[in-house]
Amino acid sequence: MGASPAEGPTVTHVFHRQLNTTYPRAVAAQGVTITDADGRTYIDASGGAAVSCLGHGHPDVLAAMHRQIDRMAYAHTSFFTTDVAEELADELVARAPAGMGRAYFVSGGSEAVEAALKMARQYFVEIGQPQRRHFIARRQSYHGNTLGALAVGGNEWRRRQFAPLLIDVTHVSPCYEYRDRRADETPEQYGARLVRELSEAIDRLGGENVIAFVAETVVGATAGALVPVPGYLKGVRELCDRHGILLILDEVMCGMGRTGTLYACEQEGVVPDLVTIAKGLGGGYQPIGAVLAQQRLVEAFERGSGLFQHGHTYIGHPVACAAALAVQRVIQRDGLLEAVRRQGAGLRERLQAAFGAHPHVGDIRGRGLFQALELVRERTSKAPFDPQWKLHARIKREAMAQGLMVYPMGGTIDGQQGDHVLLAPPFIVGDADLDAIVERLSRAVDNALASLPA
Numbered sequence: 344m345g346a347s348p349a350e351g352p353t354v355t356h357v358f359h360r361q362l363n364t365t366y367p368r369a370v371a372a373q374g375v376t377i378t379d380a381d382g383r384t385y386i387d388a389s390g391g392a393a394v395s396c397l398g399h400g401h402p403d404v405l406a407a408m409h410r411q412i413d414r415m416a417y418a419h420t421s422f423f424t425t426d427v428a429e430e431l432a433d434e435l436v437a438r439a440p441a442g443m444g445r446a447y448f449v450s451g452g453s454e455a456v457e458a459a460l461k462m463a464r465q466y467f468v469e470i471g472q473p474q475r476r477h478f479i480a481r482r483q484s485y486h487g488n489t490l491g492a493l494a495v496g497g498n499e500w501r502r503r504q505f506a507p508l509l510i511d512v513t514h515v516s517p518c519y520e521y522r523d524r525r526a527d528e529t530p531e532q533y534g535a536r537l538v539r540e541l542s543e544a545i546d547r548l549g550g551e552n553v554i555a556f557v558a559e560t561v562v563g564a565t566a567g568a569l570v571p572v573p574g575y576l577k578g579v580r581e582l583c584d585r586h587g588i589l590l591i592l593d594e595v596m597c598g599m600g601r602t603g604t605l606y607a608c609e610q611e612g613v614v615p616d617l618v619t620i621a622k623g624l625g626g627g628y629q630p631i632g633a634v635l636a637q638q639r640l641v642e643a644f645e646r647g648s649g650l651f652q653h654g655h656t657y658i659g660h661p662v663a664c665a666a667a668l669a670v671q672r673v674i675q676r677d678g679l680l681e682a683v684r685r686q687g688a689g690l691r692e693r694l695q696a697a698f699g700a701h702p703h704v705g706d707i708r709g710r711g712l713f714q715a716l717e718l719v720r721e722r723t724s725k726a727p728f729d730p731q732w733k734l735h736a737r738i739k740r741e742a743m744a745q746g747l748m749v750y751p752m753g754g755t756i757d758g759q760q761g762d763h764v765l766l767a768p769p770f771i772v773g774d775a776d777l778d779a780i781v782e783r784l785s786r787a788v789d790n791a792l793a794s795l796p797a
């Protein structure tokens with residue numbers, strides 16, 4: 344038998360992702376903080392994994408969930424629809440990019456991506472183009488850990504050992520201005536070069552054989568808040584249209600207000616055919632994700648087989664829908680998109696002041712309350728640290744010791760791990776919280792750097 348929680352765990356029977364690690368035991372959470380069993384508090388400056396957009400313990404969300412549980416916890420979607428799923432779909436469709444007519448609910452981001460990939464493929468079967476069987480996606484991207492999502496994902500480190508199991512996907516360059524824009528290029532010229540590269544990839548496959556191009560509007564978990572250069576996604580949209588290829592934007596991390604507009608693609612002036620959302624949709628109160636689909640795709644299904652050949656047990660779970668509906672209504676009622684823009688600018692200013700001249704911070708980037716640092720051994724050459732040193736993981740450890748949660752990542756730079764820190768605090772974050780976040784992060788970064796081998 345394992346030790347009782349009160350004595351503290353000697354053996355854990357939970358199969359944690361990271362083995363041989365001792366985690367603090369989270370016991371309570373309120374607002375922007377989480378408290379552990381030893382009474383230590385942590386500022387949740389990453390919203391978990393860019394999830395907790397309203398912070399913790401929001402009374403309106405809890406009340407909505409309680410009401411729904413009391414009424415009905417579960418009804419399977421092959422028998423029923425529910426008021427709460429219908430209301431959530433109405434709310435999402437009303438505020439979605441133009442033409443999005445339906446919301447398909449799932450339980451998280453990877454499921455949303457899987458569903459979008461299958462929806463895209465089935466759409467072409469429905470309209471008599473079954474020869475379309477290729478996806479194109481980008482390096483330095485993360486779309487989830489299930490096999491389809493992993494296949495479109497472009498993080499070599501995550502894919503490597505599963506590569507034999509993955510569908511064959513063509514990967515093109517990410518839009519990574521800090522590393523890849525040439526000194527003699529404007530951002531627009533760089534974006535146009537990336538669109539040409541995509542065009543060449545499409546031509547090699549044959550435009551009539553490609554199902555979709557898949558991209559995160561703002562890249563999150565592999566490279567830290569990579570923002571597209573002006574015009575790039577518009578160029579991608581035009582190219583896709585020319586070949587009848589669908590554009591799937593993955594806004595699981597950057598969507599639902601995180602960048603200051605409900606959908607990050609609004610700021611690019613681009614409307615996708617399918618958009619995936621999760622994380623901030625339910626704000627962590629319940630596991631929920633969704634795919635929003637253009638009405639013309641839905642109509643093709645209606646005219647065709649009348650069945651999307653897919654499904655999961657917990658689709659449209661009433662309590663999850665109630666939580667998400669409450670989260671989304673609070674965001675609108677309390678003007679939190681405006682708060683994201685205002686506090687995001689405040690966070691960026693503080694990061695600039697603390698790290699703008701730091702010898703090992705090569706780039707500070709992001710949008711809204713989705714900001715990142717990229718750490719480098721040397722600023723001029725942008726050379727990364729030795730990946731074996733795992734600087735990003737050291738920063739996470741040091742930050743936790745300071746009572747701060749940040750999202751560290753080792754992206755892939757020239758086939759090597761790079762070091763990024765992503766900040767995605769709740770939309771309710773206050774000025775004093777931002778001061779504390781950046782002060783603690785500064786100490787954590789400096790302590791982590793001081794711990795590196797000489």
Ligand code: PLP
Binds near residue numbers: 456485559596597
């Ligand atoms: N897509 C993006 C852009 C993500 O950032 C993530 C998770 O970080 C996913 C998909 C997968 O979501 P989940 O972890 O909920 O399966």
